[in-house]
Amino acid sequence: MNNLKNLRGTTDLLPEQLKKWQNVENIIKDQLSRANVKEIRTPIIEMTELFIRSIGEGTDVVNKEMYTFLDRGERSCTLRPEGTASVARALINNGNLKGTFNKLWYMGPMFRYERPQAGRQRQFHQLGVEFIGYESPNSDIKIITLAWDILQKLGISELNLEINSLGDRTDRENYKIAFLKWLKDNFDDLDQDSKARINKNPLRILDTKNPDTQRLLENAPKLNQFLSEKSLERYSFIKNQLEFLKIPFVENLKLVRGLDYYSHTAFEITSSALGSQATVCGGGRYDDLIDQMGGDKTPAIGFAIGLERLILIAGTSLEKGRDPDIYIVNKGQLAESLAIALSRILSNFDLITELDLSGSSFSRQFKKANKCNAKSVVVIGDEEAKKNEFSIKLFNNSIENNNELKISIEDNAKLEEWILKNLNLNISAKK
Ligand code: ATP
Ligand code: MG
Numbered sequence: 001m002n003n004l005k006n007l008r009g010t011t012d013l014l015p016e017q018l019k020k021w022q023n024v025e026n027i028i029k030d031q032l033s034r035a036n037v038k039e040i041r042t043p044i045i046e047m048t049e050l051f052i053r054s055i056g057e058g059t060d061v062v063n064k065e066m067y068t069f070l071d072r073g074e075r076s077c078t079l080r081p082e083g084t085a086s087v088a089r090a091l092i093n094n095g096n097l098k099g100t101f102n103k104l105w106y107m108g109p110m111f112r113y114e115r116p117q118a119g120r121q122r123q124f125h126q127l128g129v130e131f132i133g134y135e136s137p138n139s140d141i142k143i144i145t146l147a148w149d150i151l152q153k154l155g156i157s158e159l160n161l162e163i164n165s166l167g168d169r170t171d172r173e174n175y176k177i178a179f180l181k182w183l184k185d186n187f188d189d190l191d192q193d194s195k196a197r198i199n200k201n202p203l204r205i206l207d208t209k210n211p212d213t214q215r216l217l218e219n220a221p222k223l224n225q226f227l228s229e230k231s232l233e234r235y236s237f238i239k240n241q242l243e244f245l246k247i248p249f250v251e252n253l254k255l256v257r258g259l260d261y262y263s264h265t266a267f268e269i270t271s272s273a274l275g276s277q278a279t280v281c282g283g284g285r286y287d288d289l290i291d292q293m294g295g296d297k298t299p300a301i302g303f304a305i306g307l308e309r310l311i312l313i314a315g316t317s318l319e320k321g322r323d324p325d326i327y328i329v330n331k332g333q334l335a336e337s338l339a340i341a342l343s344r345i346l347s348n349f350d351l352i353t354e355l356d357l358s359g360s361s362f363s364r365q366f367k368k369a370n371k372c373n374a375k376s377v378v379v380i381g382d383e384e385a386k387k388n389e390f391s392i393k394l395f396n397n398s399i400e401n402n403n404e405l406k407i408s409i410e411d412n413a414k415l416e417e418w419i420l421k422n423l424n425l426n427i428s429a430k431k
Contacts, residue, residue: 009114009122019321024154024307024314025107028127031150035142037103037129042086044109048076054085054261054293058201065112067122079111083128084261084286084302085293091132092295101133107307119277119309127310130302132290137234140265140285140301141241147269147281147303148247155315156280158272161247164255165235166262167227169288175226176202182220189216206256214254222253231264238265257282261289265301273313280313281305324354325423326392327374329365334385338409342378342390345412349419369395375423394422 006012013021048068055061067079080086083106091097107127114120129146131139144161151159166172183190183198183205190198191210198205206223208214227235242249249267257266266284274280283303290298326346330339336359343355354372356365362381369377380390384406392415393404407414419425 007122009116011121011123020311020314020319021307022321023318024311027153027318028107028150031146031153032105032129035103035146037105037146040087040090040104040106041108042080042083042090042106044080045077046080046086046089048078050085050089050293051078051081054088054289055082056201056261058197058204061112065114067111067113081110081112082304083108083110083126084130084289084304087128087130087132088290088293088295088300092290092293097133097290097298098296099133101131103129103131103134105129117277119274119306119312121308125307126304127307128302128304130300132300132302133298134301135287135299137237138241140238141245143283143301143303144242144265144267145245145247147283147305150305151269151271151280151310154310155317156271156273156310156313160270160272161242161249161267162252162255162270163238163242163249163265163267164224164252165227165231165238165264166223166256166266166284167231168263171227171231172203172223172263175221175223178221178226179203179223186216186220189213203256206254217254223256224253234264257284261286261292263287267303271309271313274309277309279306280309322352323373323375324369325351325375325425326378327354327356327365327369327372327376327395328378328380329356329362329369330378330380331359331362331365332382332385335380335382338385338388338390339378339380341409342380345409345415349416350425351419351423392418 048066051066052062057063061081066081069077071077087104087106091102105128108125109123110126111123113122116122129143131143148159148161167175180198180202183202187195190205191208191213193210194205194208194213205213206217208217239249255266255268257268262284264285264287268279269281270278271280272278281303283301285299285301287299290296290300328339328343330336339355343353346353354374356368358365366377374395376392376394378390378392384390388409389406390409391404391406405414405418407418
């Protein structure tokens with residue numbers, strides 16, 4: 001059996017690690033619901049065509065990274081490499097988008113066939129937020145601040161926001177002409193990947209990771225020189241608003257993002273606390289995507305945060321889970337039955353209850369209660385069980401033992417009173 005291993009680039013998340021994941025997810029969900037952003041869940045598997053049409057041929061994701069296969073009905077299927085395309089498809093499929101506003105988030109696994117390393121996996125997780133139907137530059141600001149504030153809330157320091165403007169479709173068409181000319185003049189010095197992209201998708205070359213090509217590109221015409229008056233005005237507004245909100249940023253002309261469908265604002269948030277895979281959040285406006293996919297023309301903007309990278313840099317205080325509030329020690333047949341009945345009563349409270357199912361000695365059970373940091377302990381032995389009773393006390397309070405109480409299993413009022421008095425339980429938390 002020892003040759004059954006998980007696939008390369010995938011990981012198991014065990015309960016100890018998941019404490020941090022759950023704390024991080026809860027903070028994120030809390031922030032999003034406060035901003036009235038609603039959750040959407042789309043399938044993990046889609047028609048391959050969806051990603052080819054939206055992300056675009058000539059991108060690394062479509063060319064090299066997708067998990068694509070034929071299903072038993074000979075349909076080409078792909079495990080989603082990102083979430084935006086599916087969200088757009090779901091909205092198009094579910095009705096007319098004209099004039100509607102949707103603020104949506106999703107969280108879940110994505111799949112890309114890449115070389116695994118720290119912060120880079122083949123199955124990884126993203127939180128994505130999409131504002132669909134929103135055109136105003138202030139919606140760009142809202143999206144950027146939402147991402148920024150989530151990262152701040154998670155105690156992440158050393159954050160850097162980089163922004164750029166990609167202009168609109170016409171700006172990019174104008175730029176493409178000049179850039180293509182330059183590419184042809186410098187063809188021999190380009191790397192193989194970039195040469196192949198010239199005809200398919202020349203702007204992707206700007207996104208190259210090849211250091212020689214990156215150096216060469218420093219002399220190429222720049223996209224920002226081709227932005228129209230209107231696009232420049234929009235971009236200035238964004239920069240001014242960020243300054244007003246005291247969110248530090250740097251402009252990065254090379255930031256074109258790996259995906260094909262962006263226009264105007266593109267941004268990334270990196271953390272110096274991460275090594276070479278420094279980008280924790282990537283986002284931008286994609287006003288042309290939805291009509292390109294067959295929907296009504298609908299402006300939109302969004303971002304995605306890579307959760308693995310986020311977990312690597314989120315504050316260590318988030319690693320702690322909640323310890324049990326009550327540990328039920330029980331021994332003997334009658335006591336065990338009573339213990340189960342009591343654990344069901346306690347499930348009506350916002351409490352974490354650990355029911356000892358070991359049948360081992362009292363002292364062993366007490367040791368375990370101590371080890372898991374239980375706040376209080378219920379003891380049920382034969383004597384108690386015969387009288388239909390249990391005793392409950394705070395665990396680390398042997399000196400001042402006046403909180404210990406014997407309670408009848410039927411006396412819910414007395415139990416509730418003890419819990420509220422001793423376990424710092426908010427009354428409204430009782431279900
Ligand atoms: P990179 O340049 O690091 O490959 P990307 O531009 O491909 O990133 P996006 O498609 O913008 O990434 O996805 C948004 C975020 O998702 C990234 O900033 C990163 O945090 C995370 N991410 C992307 N690919 C992976 C991966 N293979 N493993 C873990 N996280 C990833
Ligand atoms: Mg990538």
